[in-house]
Amino acid sequence: MTAKRYSLLSLFREGLNGHKGWQPAWRAAEPKRRYDAVIIGGGGHGCATAYYLAKEHGLTNIAVIEKGWIGGGNAGRNTTIIRSNYLYDESAAIYDHAMQLWKGLGRELNFNIMMSHRGVLNLAHDDNEMRQLKRRVEANQLNGVDAEWLDAKQVKEYCPIISISPDVRYPVLGATLQRSGGVNRHDAVVWGYARAASALGVDFIEKCEVTGIEIENGKVTGVRTTKGDIKTGKLASVTAGHSSVTAKMAGIRLPIESHPLQALVSEPLKPIHNCVVMSNAVHAYCSQSDKGELVIGAGIDPHISYTQRGAFSILEEEIAALLELFPIFSRLRLMRHWGGIVDVCPDASAIISKTPVAGFYINGGWGTGGWKATPGSGHVFADLIANDKPNDIAAPFTLERFETGKLVAEHGAAAVAH
Amino acid sequence: MLIITCPYCGPREQSEFHYGGEAHIARPADPQALTDGQWAEFVFMRSNVKGVFAERWNHSSGCRKWFNALRDTSTDRFLAVYEMGAKPPQIDAPELRTPAGEPLIGSGNDETKVMTEAEMTEAEMTEDLGGGS
Ligand SMILES: Cc1cc2nc3c(=O)[nH]c(=O)nc-3n(C[C@H](O)[C@H](O)[C@H](O)COP(=O)(O)OP(=O)(O)OC[C@H]3O[C@@H](n4cnc5c(N)ncnc54)[C@H](O)[C@@H]3O)c2cc1C
Ligand SMILES: [Zn+2]
Numbered sequence: 001m002t003a004k005r006y007s008l009l010s011l012f013r014e015g016l017n018g019h020k021g022w023q024p025a026w027r028a029a030e031p032k033r034r035y036d037a038v039i040i041g042g043g044g045h046g047c048a049t050a051y052y053l054a055k056e057h058g059l060t061n062i063a064v065i066e067k068g069w070i071g072g073g074n075a076g077r078n079t080t081i082i083r084s085n086y087l088y089d090e091s092a093a094i095y096d097h098a099m100q101l102w103k104g105l106g107r108e109l110n111f112n113i114m115m116s117h118r119g120v121l122n123l124a125h126d127d128n129e130m131r132q133l134k135r136r137v138e139a140n141q142l143n144g145v146d147a148e149w150l151d152a153k154q155v156k157e158y159c160p161i162i163s164i165s166p167d168v169r170y171p172v173l174g175a176t177l178q179r180s181g182g183v184n185r186h187d188a189v190v191w192g193y194a195r196a197a198s199a200l201g202v203d204f205i206e207k208c209e210v211t212g213i214e215i216e217n218g219k220v221t222g223v224r225t226t227k228g229d230i231k232t233g234k235l236a237s238v239t240a241g242h243s244s245v246t247a248k249m250a251g252i253r254l255p256i257e258s259h260p261l262q263a264l265v266s267e268p269l270k271p272i273h274n275c276v277v278m279s280n281a282v283h284a285y286c287s288q289s290d291k292g293e294l295v296i297g298a299g300i301d302p303h304i305s306y307t308q309r310g311a312f313s314i315l316e317e318e319i320a321a322l323l324e325l326f327p328i329f330s331r332l333r334l335m336r337h338w339g340g341i342v343d344v345c346p347d348a349s350a351i352i353s354k355t356p357v358a359g360f361y362i363n364g365g366w367g368t369g370g371w372k373a374t375p376g377s378g379h380v381f382a383d384l385i386a387n388d389k390p391n392d393i394a395a396p397f398t399l400e401r402f403e404t405g406k407l408v409a410e411h412g413a414a415a416v417a418h
Numbered sequence: 419m420l421i422i423t424c425p426y427c428g429p430r431e432q433s434e435f436h437y438g439g440e441a442h443i444a445r446p447a448d449p450q451a452l453t454d455g456q457w458a459e460f461v462f463m464r465s466n467v468k469g470v471f472a473e474r475w476n477h478s479s480g481c482r483k484w485f486n487a488l489r490d491t492s493t494d495r496f497l498a499v500y501e502m503g504a505k506p507p508q509i510d511a512p513e514l515r516t517p518a519g520e521p522l523i524g525s526g527n528d529e530t531k532v533m534t535e536a537e538m539t540e541a542e543m544t545e546d547l548g549g550g551s
Pocket of ligand 2: 425
């Protein structure tokens with residue numbers, strides 16, 4: 001079951017062999033009748049959860065059930081911005097837990113996730129925003145999250161192509177910089193987790209939709225799928241945009257609404273944009289991929305939808321915003337655009353929680369910004385599933401917080417920014 | 419871009435409208451009597467339906483009136499528009515093939531597509547996009 005190691009030597013050997021000897025990265029599995037745990041959703045968070053369940057908790061008789069293909073949801077559609085400079089202690093804890101895991105993940109999974117810690121700038125365009133962002137820098141530093149404040153001139157030094165001209169509608173007055181922030185290759189992360197988990201014995205069942213949840217005496221006993229029924233005592237929903245749909249199968253209502261979120265890429269360019277730039281006020285963010293394409297995104301479409309499509313007017317606004325920041329891009333052609341369905345929570349924080357149904361766990365509500373949390377989220381969620389008890393990092397993100405009022409209100413740090 | 423039929427002005431582009439979210443969430447009649455759980459339900463919990471969904475729109479750059487709509491959130495097709503305060507009209511929309519079925523495009527699992535390309539085209543040809551029905 002162990003996967004062949006990827007290495008320079010194996011690449012060289014396969015090069016001579018006409019690349020005919022590569023194995024599939026994970027085994028295609030058919031569902032067994034019973035598992036110790038079943039994970040619904042083979043996105044980044046689902047695959048990470050499976051990996052840590054197998055690796056750290058020894059649960060290997062488990063399955064990931066995915067209605068499409070592994071990584072075809074938001075995992076394969078996001079703009080991969082990674083940072084951990086959130087305001088509150090609870091958020092700093094989970095996002096920075098993820099940040100620390102990202103740093104060694106490629107090596108741990110033996111998969112090149114193309115992690116690039118190139119630095120993330122969050123721009124300020126007015127006095128109020130400047131005060132808020134400076135406060136965030138202070139909060140971050142107290143939490144041991146790397147953060148610094150740059151004035152406009154330093155922003156220009158860090159990102160030479162940005163316009164800091166004072167005579168625009170929203171001039172750049174300064175920015176926060178998280179140097180450890182950056183981008184990576186989304187597909188590689190999902191494939192790397194799936195490959196490593198598969199090698200530990202986890203079954204990945206693709207093109208299989210969970211259509212119902214079996215509950216007896218308030219306890220999960222199994223799932224119904226388009227490939228038959230499966231018995232299990234532990235069921236974990238990690239279905240992002242479909243969180244409400246899955247929860248409904250167990251009779252649970254969530255505070256989540258699902259919206260389209262779009263992104264687009266330009267034609268490829270020579271290396272020109274060396275960091276990640278995000279702006280809440282003008283509503284755009286941009287980085288350059290290793291292929292040379294500019295990767296561009298902005299905010300959600302306002303309406304609820306599951307179609308993975310959004311309105312053109314949203315793209316128009318984000319391009320206008322982008323060009324105010326980067327007039328140099330004005331003649332670029334755009335190549336592709338697409339949408340995902342993001343699961344937005346009222347306090348812009350996720351739900352990692354037990355539910356009123358024993359043995360049924362939910363990880364969702366990551367909204368527009370869950371990619372950066374993938375390893376941390378999977379790690380603490382696996383812990384919750386294995387021990388039926390949240391650890392300190394997961395504990396604030398319960399479903400009950402909407403009843404107690406102990407919200408983790410991160411709109412300022414999340415907003416347009418991912 | 420959605421084409422939305424304002425019951426007062428007719429079909430217009432989505433950018434003329436403001437979204438009002440889920441419709442028919444009744445304000446508590448006796449707020450003092452509510453438990454924390456009931457407040458959570460009213461303030462935060464949402465049905466977030468995949469399928470036929472009742473929602474509110476405001477024609478903010480037009481007549482500025484509010485109205486309700488029934489839309490299938492799995493295809494974005496509008497099925498009916500109706501006045502604020504009215505109950506949702508009866509419509510016969512097809513059930514989703516599966517609860518979480520795959521979207522129209524970009525699907526890796528044709529068996530659970532919410533609607534095939536051909537069905538979508540047929541629906542668009544035959545339906546009365548004039549709305550109001
Ligand atoms: C355009 C866009 C840009 C983004 N940019 C960023 C960014 O820059 N930085 C950042 O941190 N975050 C970003 N995000 C958010 C991030 O992508 C998500 O928060 C994160 O990927 C969600 O977790 P996931 O990977 O597990 O989700 P997904 O990949 O969506 O996984 C959920 C899976 O569940 C499956 N599923 C659903 N229902 C069922 C069922 N009934 N049975 C079986 N399987 C089911 C789905 O098919 C899907 O594969 C962005 C999102 C989008 C759409
Ligand atoms: Zn009107």
